[in-house]
Amino acid sequence: MRIAIIVLAMLGLMASCSSEVNKLNPKLRRTAYDAYQLSTYPCERSDLTQMRRVALQPMIATFAKYEKQASGTIAGTDFALAKQTIDYEIADGANWNCGFDGIPDSELNFEHHKRWLEQANADLAKLTATGSEKSEVPKWINVANAAKFRSIAINIYDSLDPLCPVTVDEGRPDFQEGREAIAALASELSGSPYEQHLEVARADSEYLRSVTVVECSEPLSGEAGRMRVKESDTWVVLQVGQLKTLAGKAQQRPQN
Numbered sequence: 001m002r003i004a005i006i007v008l009a010m011l012g013l014m015a016s017c018s019s020e021v022n023k024l025n026p027k028l029r030r031t032a033y034d035a036y037q038l039s040t041y042p043c044e045r046s047d048l049t050q051m052r053r054v055a056l057q058p059m060i061a062t063f064a065k066y067e068k069q070a071s072g073t074i075a076g077t078d079f080a081l082a083k084q085t086i087d088y089e090i091a092d093g094a095n096w097n098c099g100f101d102g103i104p105d106s107e108l109n110f111e112h113h114k115r116w117l118e119q120a121n122a123d124l125a126k127l128t129a130t131g132s133e134k135s136e137v138p139k140w141i142n143v144a145n146a147a148k149f150r151s152i153a154i155n156i157y158d159s160l161d162p163l164c165p166v167t168v169d170e171g172r173p174d175f176q177e178g179r180e181a182i183a184a185l186a187s188e189l190s191g192s193p194y195e196q197h198l199e200v201a202r203a204d205s206e207y208l209r210s211v212t213v214v215e216c217s218e219p220l221s222g223e224a225g226r227m228r229v230k231e232s233d234t235w236v237v238l239q240v241g242q243l244k245t246l247a248g249k250a251q252q253r254p255q256n
Contacts, residue, residue, distance in 0.1 A: 015117045016252040020138055021199045023074050024081075026207035029200075032082035035063045035120040038113055040086060043098035052098065055110040073133030080141055081150075081200060088147030140193035145246045149194060151203030152246075156206075156239050158183055159232055163209055164216035166232065167225025175229070178236030183192040185240050194247040 013172040039060045043049045053060070070076040160175050160182070220228050 015155055020077070020135070021229070023133070023135075023195050023205075024078055024200065024203070024214070025075070025108075025127065025131055025132075026203045028075060028124070028131060029078040029082050029204065030207060031120050031123045031127060032067075033077045033085060035066075035117060036082055036086040038117040038120065039063055041090065042095045045098055047157050048098045049120045052096075052110050052225040053115065054188045056113060056117055059114060063117065064119045066121065066128055070128050070131070072134060072136065073128075073131055074133045074135045075128045075135050077135065078131065081136045085142065085147045085150065088151070120227065125178075138196075143193040143197070145199050146193075148245060149246050150197050150201040150204070152239055152242055153198055154205045156236050156243075157202050157205035158209065159236050159239075161205075162232075163210065163212060163214050165219040167220050175233045175236060177233045180241070182247060185244055189247060190243070192247065194243075198243075 038056065043052055067079055070079050156178070160178055186195065186198055189198060219225065
């Protein structure tokens with residue numbers, strides 16, 4: 001009886017996590033990401049970082065208002081995921097080049113960053129209203145290497161569904177080995193926090209590709225095309241191995 005109760009409890013938790021991920025909004029998450037990036041990324045030149053922050057302060061204050069309003073709601077989870085990604089990128093050395101068409105931002109008074117952040121805030125005013133259901137940020141968000149895990153996973157999903165044709169010979173390549181590898185990983189991670197992060201990454205990849213406009217070069221033909229498909233497939237399999245390593249290391253850590 002006790003075993004049955006434990007199993008049912010685990011199934012309930014898994015269903016709860018999946019249901020919560022389905023309620024998240026990749027457009028809101030990306031817009032919050034853009035706003036965090038504009039608000040917190042440092043400049044390559046440290047002397048411009050504070051100047052830029054002062055110039056954007058009114059817009060940053062408006063963004064902070066939406067961030068606070070989202071706290072304790074489903075939208076708050078999207079904000080938390082976006083902030084987690086930004087923190088990871090900054091720790092990894094990301095920054096603004098703080099120049100625009102060769103003109104230092106200080107000469108432009110950061111006008112382009114102001115416009116971008118104003119637009120992000122305008123979008124957030126609408127998007128946060130759709131995620132107002134009460135909800136605390138779930139514990140699965142804060143597992144080790146979560147942002148790095150999602151970043152790699154997004155690149156995998158992008159590679160498996162490229163916006164441009166890779167080869168003229170085979171139409172849209174199926175990347176069979178890569179698809180099998182990511183499907184096997186998803187099955188292996190079932191019931192773990194990384195299952196949710198994998199699903200978030202898939203949704204982010206789908207959303208970003210839906211709003212991205214690209215100019216495609218001529219697809220490859222013959223042996224060159226087949227080699228490119230094989231290289232991409234092999235790369236995906238290697239990246240899936242990185243995801244497995246990240247998740248495995250975290251799950252092997254002793255629990256306090």
